[in-house]
Amino acid sequence: MSASKIIHELEQIVGKKYCRTDQEARLTHSYDATPLFQAWPHVVVYPQTTEQVQALMKVAHREKIPVISRGSGTNLGASAVPVQGGIVMVFTRMNKILEIDEKNLTVTVQPGVITRQLHDAVEAHSLFYPPDLGSMAISTIGGNIAQGAGGLRGLKYGTTTDYVLGLEAVLANGDIIRTGGKLTKNVSGYDVTRFLVGSEGTLAIITEATLKLLPKPAFQQTMAVYFSGLDAAAEAVSAIISARIIPCTLEFMDQGTMKVVEEYAGIGLPVDQKAMLILEQDGPKELVEKDLAQMEQICQNLNATKIEIAKTGKDRIKILEARRTTLSALARATATTILEDATVPRASIPAMIRKITEISERYNVRICTFGHAGDGNLHPTCMTDSRNQDELARVEKAFAEIFNAALELGGTITGEHGVGLAKAPYMKQQWGIAGIHLLNRIKEAFDPHHLLNPGKIFYQSEEEKTCQNRPAHP
Amino acid sequence: MPKSTCPPLNQVSERNLSLAEALQNTLDEDQLTQCMRCGFCLPACPTYRETGFEDASPRGRIALMKAVYDGEINPGKDFINQINLCLGCRGCEPACPAGVSYGRLLEQSRSAIYQHKPANRIGKSFQQILLRQFFLHQNRLKKAGSLLGFYQRSVLKILVDCTRLNHILPKQIRDLESILPVVEPVSDLQTVPPAKPVGRVGLFRGCIMDVLFARTNQHTIQLLNAAGYEVIIPDDQTCCGALHAHTGDRNQSVRLAKQNIEAFAGIDVVCSNAGGCGAMLVEYAELLKDEPEWHQKALSFEKKIRDISELLYDQIERLSFRTPVHQRVTYQDSCHLINGMKVTTPRRLLKKVENTTFVELTEANRCCGSAGIYNILQPEMANRLLKEKMGHVKNTRADVLITSNPGCLLQMKLGVNRAGLAGSMEVMHLVDFLAENIQNKQSGMIGTGQ
Numbered sequence: 047m048s049a050s051k052i053i054h055e056l057e058q059i060v061g062k063k064y065c066r067t068d069q070e071a072r073l074t075h076s077y078d079a080t081p082l083f084q085a086w087p088h089v090v091v092y093p094q095t096t097e098q099v100q101a102l103m104k105v106a107h108r109e110k111i112p113v114i115s116r117g118s119g120t121n122l123g124a125s126a127v128p129v130q131g132g133i134v135m136v137f138t139r140m141n142k143i144l145e146i147d148e149k150n151l152t153v154t155v156q157p158g159v160i161t162r163q164l165h166d167a168v169e170a171h172s173l174f175y176p177p178d179l180g181s182m183a184i185s186t187i188g189g190n191i192a193q194g195a196g197g198l199r200g201l202k203y204g205t206t207t208d209y210v211l212g213l214e215a216v217l218a219n220g221d222i223i224r225t226g227g228k229l230t231k232n233v234s235g236y237d238v239t240r241f242l243v244g245s246e247g248t249l250a251i252i253t254e255a256t257l258k259l260l261p262k263p264a265f266q267q268t269m270a271v272y273f274s275g276l277d278a279a280a281e282a283v284s285a286i287i288s289a290r291i292i293p294c295t296l297e298f299m300d301q302g303t304m305k306v307v308e309e310y311a312g313i314g315l316p317v318d319q320k321a322m323l324i325l326e327q328d329g330p331k332e333l334v335e336k337d338l339a340q341m342e343q344i345c346q347n348l349n350a351t352k353i354e355i356a357k358t359g360k361d362r363i364k365i366l367e368a369r370r371t372t373l374s375a376l377a378r379a380t381a382t383t384i385l386e387d388a389t390v391p392r393a394s395i396p397a398m399i400r401k402i403t404e405i406s407e408r409y410n411v412r413i414c415t416f417g418h419a420g421d422g423n424l425h426p427t428c429m430t431d432s433r434n435q436d437e438l439a440r441v442e443k444a445f446a447e448i449f450n451a452a453l454e455l456g457g458t459i460t461g462e463h464g465v466g467l468a469k470a471p472y473m474k475q476q477w478g479i480a481g482i483h484l485l486n487r488i489k490e491a492f493d494p495h496h497l498l499n500p501g502k503i504f505y506q507s508e509e510e511k512t513c514q515n516r517p518a519h520p
Numbered sequence: 521m522p523k524s525t526c527p528p529l530n531q532v533s534e535r536n537l538s539l540a541e542a543l544q545n546t547l548d549e550d551q552l553t554q555c556m557r558c559g560f561c562l563p564a565c566p567t568y569r570e571t572g573f574e575d576a577s578p579r580g581r582i583a584l585m586k587a588v589y590d591g592e593i594n595p596g597k598d599f600i601n602q603i604n605l606c607l608g609c610r611g612c613e614p615a616c617p618a619g620v621s622y623g624r625l626l627e628q629s630r631s632a633i634y635q636h637k638p639a640n641r642i643g644k645s646f647q648q649i650l651l652r653q654f655f656l657h658q659n660r661l662k663k664a665g666s667l668l669g670f671y672q673r674s675v676l677k678i679l680v681d682c683t684r685l686n687h688i689l690p691k692q693i694r695d696l697e698s699i700l701p702v703v704e705p706v707s708d709l710q711t712v713p714p715a716k717p718v719g720r721v722g723l724f725r726g727c728i729m730d731v732l733f734a735r736t737n738q739h740t741i742q743l744l745n746a747a748g749y750e751v752i753i754p755d756d757q758t759c760c761g762a763l764h765a766h767t768g769d770r771n772q773s774v775r776l777a778k779q780n781i782e783a784f785a786g787i788d789v790v791c792s793n794a795g796g797c798g799a800m801l802v803e804y805a806e807l808l809k810d811e812p813e814w815h816q817k818a819l820s821f822e823k824k825i826r827d828i829s830e831l832l833y834d835q836i837e838r839l840s841f842r843t844p845v846h847q848r849v850t851y852q853d854s855c856h857l858i859n860g861m862k863v864t865t866p867r868r869l870l871k872k873v874e875n876t877t878f879v880e881l882t883e884a885n886r887c888c889g890s891a892g893i894y895n896i897l898q899p900e901m902a903n904r905l906l907k908e909k910m911g912h913v914k915n916t917r918a919d920v921l922i923t924s925n926p927g928c929l930l931q932m933k934l935g936v937n938r939a940g941l942a943g944s945m946e947v948m949h950l951v952d953f954l955a956e957n958i959q960n961k962q963s964g965m966i967g968t969g970q
């Protein structure tokens with residue numbers, strides 16, 4: 047069928063206004079939040095119902111056109127970049143919270159709901175949806191599920207995957223499936239829900255999700271602790287967890303990060319210190335206070351140089367301010383900020399940080415490290431300039447070594463951001479040939495024609511590795 | 521499917537090529553590169569939230585500008601439309617972790633578009649006549665005593681004439697007419713110097729304020745005097761140039777900027793009482809960055825600019841406010857005050873007014889759709905935003921809705937009228953509200969005795 051006939055058919059499904067081929071729409075769907083990756087789609091559609099998604103997918107299946115689902119385009123793996131062109135399907139119009147079920151403690155949403163809006167809506171019912179990624183003010187639930195998003199509360203509460211109870215999804219051939227439900231126990235057949243979490247839009251298009259909720263914790267308390275050595279900070283993390291305390295937040299910042307934050311925000315961080323931890327506990331007041339006192343004791347025993355415990359809500363905000371402004375501080379310091387998420391077992395954090403420092407010095411690139419110390423999820427962040435080709439080449443080499451180091455320490459190339467295009471080249475290293483074959487066969491079972499977000503997760507060609515500013519080639 | 525490539529250069533007419541060149545010459549590469557495409561600005565953007573379209577978002581608009589800058593696309597009608605649809609509210613700036621000066625990029629784009637092709641017919645006649653005649657020659661008009669008449673007859677007539685060109689507009693114009701303030705004869709502004717002044721302040725009158733809101737200017741002086749400031753009103757000052765800049769007429773803004781810098785040369789503090797003007801005054805250094813000598817002057821000028829609310833709050837212990845009957849009060853931010861000047865004092869001041877309950881307006885910091893040119897050129901979007909805003913306003917059940925910029929004030933009045941709240945809710949400028957409820961600290965008298 048000719049291109050214009052296909053477009054006409056798509057227009058019939060979603061309406062002319064919501065099927066766009068103008069250069070403005072195409073250009074603005076050629077990127078996501080990942081620096082350096084870009085490729086144009088042919089057409090952008092904005093469906094409003096599952097039936098429309100199904101109808102669109104049937105056309106794409108018949109014509110063998112790639113379909114790339116998209117939430118808010120904030121992922122950091124170039125997972126939403128339409129590297130082979132095709133149809134970008136945007137979920138901004140499917141943004142309804144369908145039901146908050148206070149009896150089963152679940153919420154059912156369309157994929158385009160913004161994470162923050164979900165938080166606000168359930169908290170109004172004294173309920174709690176823990177995944178709190180840094181980008182939750184704009185990321186969508188569909189994107190969170192497809193990317194297996196994490197956040198600050200990972201250690202105690204787990205990540206998105208722990209809250210997805212059931213899904214409705216459209217398959218590559220246009221069939222609609224439903225997985226799971228408002229159930230905690232369910233062992234009929236394979237756990238397809240779990241297949242789809244973190245599948246980056248490569249297995250199916252998520253059109254509805256039922257998520258688990260918790261009662262909202264009654265009380266929170268926060269403290270900041272500074273150390274003159276990395277090892278002491280890491281030991282504190284291990285000691286706290288060995289003492290059977292699981293704080294809801296356990297964030298780490300290295301000296302480089304503290305310096306940049308202090309330069310930007312001027313909040314009085316002691317920048318001569320080597321490391322900072324931010325600890326938060328939530329739950330019933332007595333328990334929280336008990337845990338905080340115990341954590342304080344542990345840090346003191348390990349010669350923490352300074353401990354600040356928030357007495358008031360204002361104090362708490364001040365302590366969290368350091369972590370909250372990290373991204374702004376790093377992003378403002380240079381033109382291009384590359385935020386990675388290599389993750390290691392908790393106990394290997396000092397080894398990993400030392401390795402990162404050594405690598406960044408060797409390649410003469412500026413890398414600050416902060417992250418979720420409690421779950422070993424670090425964010426080595428490189429401050430560079432995309433216009434400096436020479437430096438970019440060194441950055442790429444440095445990150446290749448950092449991923450390698452994470453794997454050697456028993457970790458992973460990505461803890462929460464996903465693989466996409468950006469980390470596809472490192473997949474073989476992590477999974478081995480047999481692993482990659484298995485992943486490939488799973489992909490084939492769902493999507494034999496490689497229509498759903500093709501080129502992602504699986505490394506394909508040198509060309510697709512970086513599609514910098516290059517238009518797509520169908 | 522067609523090949524997914526950007527349109528080749530030779531398909532584009534001469535005319536559009538030169539717009540691309542104009543944009544390449546004006547856009548600031550560092551700001552374009554500074555955007556890391558994180559998307560944090562998206563939820564703050566009214567046009568994105570209304571449409572759900574990425575190209576109607578700040579990140580999308582910056583990507584479009586960058587693509588033009590890099591020669592990846594050629595700007596056509598759709599590009600211009602997208603830039604015009606932007607409110608210029610700068611709600612995206614505080615949301616941006618990377619500190620991108622979106623307002624600057626927008627102004628640069630508009631300036632290039634204006635040079636290339638000055639707006640559409642309605643916009644053109646409106647802008648040219650209103651801006652050049654009305655604002656630039658305000659003194660001459662005023663001296664001739666015809667300003668009031670000029671304003672009421674000419675501006676509205678121009679607007680009505682314009683409307684014959686376009687069938688959607690008459691309603692907009694009638695609406696606008698209904699909310700224009702009754703212009704009181706402008707007498708000269710009176711200032712009463714305090715016995716022991718705490719400081720000396722130059723008043724920036726602002727051209728719209730001066731004509732449509734002369735009473736607000738007078739109230740500003742009264743409040744400053746009551747707070748202990750000596751007030752000076754330099755004669756040579758002129759329009760701030762904001763409307764010229766927002767509509768792309770950069771050269772005029774440069775001229776006006778220089779004149780204002782000179783006019784306030786001997787004064788250490790300049791008081792602004794309109795967010796729109798203040799935000800422009802603090803952009804002069806950027807505007808004059810290509811002329812080193814003026815750039816320096818502009819930098820020191822910028823440091824002098826204070827919003828009236830800040831000056832009053834500095835002397836709050838000298839002031840006391842009380843409404844005669846209990847009132848519920850709410851506040852709609854002026855985008856340019858909060859995003860441009862980064863001033864948040866109005867709320868704190870309002871909370872000091874006794875016998876009132878301050879109710880927070882949901883999404884008070886979101887643009888109201890703005891009166892004036894945007895309302896006329898983008899009626900559909902402006903109406904959608906205003907309707908949503910009025911839903912929130914209604915929920916406050918406030919007796920008084922306060923704002924701090926003339927554009928916002930008119931828009932809020934329009935909204936209150938349309939929502940049928942006119943009988944129960946008053947819309948006031950912060951300064952007028954405070955001046956009407958100031959108490960003489962010594963004698964305990966209410967009002968300033970007008």
Ligand SMILES: Cc1cc2nc3c(=O)[nH]c(=O)nc-3n(C[C@H](O)[C@H](O)[C@H](O)COP(=O)(O)OP(=O)(O)OC[C@H]3O[C@@H](n4cnc5c(N)ncnc54)[C@H](O)[C@@H]3O)c2cc1C
Nearest residue numbers: 117118119120121125180186188189190192195196247252
């Ligand atoms: C500054 C910053 C901070 C961040 N912080 C965190 C953090 O703390 N933790 C974290 O985990 N991530 C973080 N991220 C990454 C990002 O926000 C998450 O990956 C998020 O889940 C992406 O959501 P989105 O709506 O933007 O999805 P998009 O980027 O639009 O899409 C992401 C992927 O999901 C797929 N997809 C989207 N919708 C659907 C659907 N309905 N069906 C099937 N597939 C779909 C897309 O095809 C794509 O592969 C951060 C990003 C930025 C820029």
Ligand code: SF4
Nearest residue numbers: 565606607609610612
């Ligand atoms: S100025 Fe306002 S309308 Fe324009 S992009 Fe920024 S937030 Fe959106």
Ligand code: SF4
Nearest residue numbers: 555556558559561616
């Ligand atoms: S928030 Fe700033 S850096 Fe992020 S996309 Fe918007 S303008 Fe760009």
